Amino acid sequence: MNIMTFNNNIIKTLIDDYADSLCGMLNRIYDDIDDAMDTCQDAFIKVIDKFNVIDKNKIKPYLFQVAFNLALNKKRDKKNRDLLIKENISDVVYNPDQNEINQTILLKTELEKLSEKQNEAIVLKFYGGLKAKEIAKIMDISEGSVKTHLSRGLQNLKNNILNRKGAL
């Protein structure tokens, strides 16, 4: 097996195993599938570059860590650039007639209303499917803090969504 076939197999395996959840997480961070795919691609390339030196059991957390950091940096840059056309999330209107689209919009707006840490922890947990220990490593905080952010974040998210739905 030559080196190219070997690398092509790695790429295919990584994409089959992680592309869905990774793109899902990045899409939730950016709310833009193109940006999500770009960052997904960059993260995969970084992981493939270091494939031989990474512990094979830690590929998933490493991949999500790389993607998460890339996404946050890119989002920060984008936020600075687009500061003048910043979307006002309170203007998003929930319309019960367009159920599926509005569920996504409602979820997105309510996720953005959470504190930064709670939002990050929830996104990594649900969209990345990572354990609290892995999230702690990615966010560079303790496992206990991650659990607190997850717990309070989910409580707040639930309360806010129920309030929005109840108000309509």
Added chain:
Amino acid sequence: MNCKYVLDNIPLYILDELTPEEIKYLKNHLKTCPACQAEFESYGDVMEMITNDSCKTLSEVEKLKLENSIYKIYLSQSKNRTSHKNMFGYLLKAAAVIVIFFIGYFSSTITADLVQEQSRIAYYQNKMNKTEIYRAQSSMLRFTSDGLKIIAHGKSKFETD
């Protein structure tokens, strides 16, 4: 049974972040406490929304596109790395040439010093030889003058001196 503890831990129970003992405790409590059970059920909507949103998958075309673009970038990066390696090779060769040049330069300087030293030694040796020859010649002269004395004053005269 502590309702506050259970209410605080319901999100972690939903997120599967509790220990087996905690899960057992929570399940038992939920069976017996309608208020906590209602709170647990109130997460149903939000969990359904998140699950629907997070379970979206990429199509096969999107995956293939992603795979191709990653492969292309990886290949171009590999070529860059190879060209970097070549550059390193060139740099190494250049460094080797410089090192060889300096070795040659210093060794020639050392050789030149040695030659100079040797020639100086040869010069002094030559000079010393000349002195010895001169001394020998002088003694010869003396001998010659003695010979002349013998000739001039006769053997007896020379012997008395």
